[in-house]
Amino acid sequence: MNLTNQRAYNFNAGPSALPLEVLEKAQQEIVNFQGAGMSIMEMSHRSANYEEVHNSAIARLRKLFSIPENYEVLFLQGGASLQFTMVPMNFLSEGQKASYVLTGSWSEKALKEAKLFGTPVEAASTKENKYRNIPALSEIGFNADDAYVHVTSNNTIYGTQWKEFPETGDVPLVADMSSDILSRPVDVSKFGIIYAGAQKNLGPSGVTVVIIRKDLLEKANTNIPTMLKYTTHADSNSLYNTPPTFGIYMLGEVLRWVEEKGGLEAIEKQNVEKAKVIYDVIDNSNGFFTGHATEDSRSLMNITFRVADEELEKQFLAEAKAAGFVGLNGHRSVGGCRASTYNAVPFEACQALANFMLDFQRKHQ
Template sequence: MTQVFNFSSGPAVLPPEVLRQVQAELLDWHGSGMSVMEMSHRGPEFGQILAEAEADLRTLLGIPSNYKVLFLQGGAHLQFAMLPFNFAAADSTVDFVNTGHWSKVAIKEVSRYAKVNIAASSEDKNFSYVPDEATWQRSKDAAFLHYCSNETIGGVEFNFIPQSNGVPLICDMSSNILSRPVDVSQFGMIYAGAQKNMGPSGVAVSIVREDLLGKARSETPTMLNYKTFADNGSMYNTPPSFGIYVAGLVYKHLLAQGGLAAMEAKNIEKANVLYAAIDASNGFYHCPTALADRSRMNIPFTLADSQLDAQFLAGAEERHLLQLKGHRSVGGMRASIYNAMPLAGCQALAAYMAEFAQQHG
């Protein structure tokens, strides 16, 4: 099989060790005679899978005992609607920091069910930076403060945890969860789709502080109430069992690699390779993101001459460097280098970028 380096923004590359284990266990999980895709979610086999996945995720993130870990469906998109139903009264105000596409999508959905105050925004500079926290204009009695810790399209990442000032802090960590250590105790809730750093698409994880549960609006649909899943161990209905299984294998893999401190060191090294290639190109390549807020997960860049974009992408594919085309809303290129992207992939891309710039600069 041809080796490729997959820079897709999601669904994204998975550790080859995990994929090989999935392959080996696909028809017969641990001598059960069943694939995980076939087994009852109420049976002891899947019960073991779910329990180990939660325990390993708790270990990785150091999740305190007063937080519930929920494995859900619907991705981050569904949780945009769940947030106001669970954590904000109909006449309340919620604060948002708007740093890009996914912040905007969340704001649009939440504003259907609650008043939204944009405490800060970087739209004035095309979402290329994180607004200085000292400038945020917060509501007096906000139901919660929400931010997206990493914007995949703009390549903007928070390098700090905002001060909540006593308000529940809620974070969409879909694209950088498990890429670095994080103090979960500073959050009311963290949520994330799995398809960047945790597993296949179809699974979302919510980590919710227990005191925030049980306060949903009376009209909240049963399936949109976090307490429904907390009270039923993520199994009110049939969960995304195969996705949870794969995510659990990813958690074990990360623990075997040394945990999140080790992953952070690797992610810094990988990102530095690509940012160095951009910055050393004498303007041939350009990263639009402010230096202090550059993402370690998603690296957008443009060519000085956009007429060369198609040629650059074609050459990359010839070298098995795949999925580098930028998001349709911004164009250019984007290299997504989540946990499972090896250093060799970043080095191969950097070498190609230098070669292409030399040929066309």
């Protein structure tokens, strides 16, 4: 436990840690937002006060992520899971193919949804290797007439992350960036669509960001329900219906926090340093701790590992919880341990975990 402010060391995979400064500002404004006599949650989404919050969040995201002018920025709901459906519903016709690169459970789910609308195919997969790595770019196969190529940039369950992305030419590259968006600079112009649930690096759960190239909107299927059309939301500045106003307010404040930290270059540097202190303990433990991901595919956001044996692992997790470390259990589908070190997780939390791991090893080796 961080005794300075009585906050837990939060390594939850999502919803995850939010910057303390953002939470404190929200606390101050929760009852009376900017002198309006009401909370942002109570305001009309058509009001001038909320409109400023909404448009400022979009502008900040454009600036921080260097989003070109020929892209729309949308605030939707339903999480990345709804995007698994919306992407093929809008862009994959019956009989048409799309290529999916399988690197974990979430890409599997995206592929499953796409099968309802067209003929998706596996462009590459590392499932046989228990999703320990990202496939080499040379292993990825797709066709020039594919509707799109889909990747998951970071895999929370298995702890792997793409270090570079495939060049797909005229075939739109679609990326689920839910768990590493804004953790590093990315060339947005390489992608046709980027989507991300907010609850890892962007804010609280309830908001989904979609960044979509405008020319794709002109090609989207129109014979689908209104709320599932990207054009519906693009044409109305994401205000077709009531948006998740508080979530968007929080997202905007998180973006402000990233700006104050020095932008994505500074955030990436800090993320590398945070992950290194934990990976170094794993690598130097002589097998007491073993990482799941291969070194060339390791995630900076989700560090997955096992302890020497099952009973020791249970003891490690129990003692860590008692010591104030939250969220270190691996995903229920794979077990083990996982430290999620998203942007808002401070370096001191990662150092404290590294020290706890070293101490646990000394006691039990």
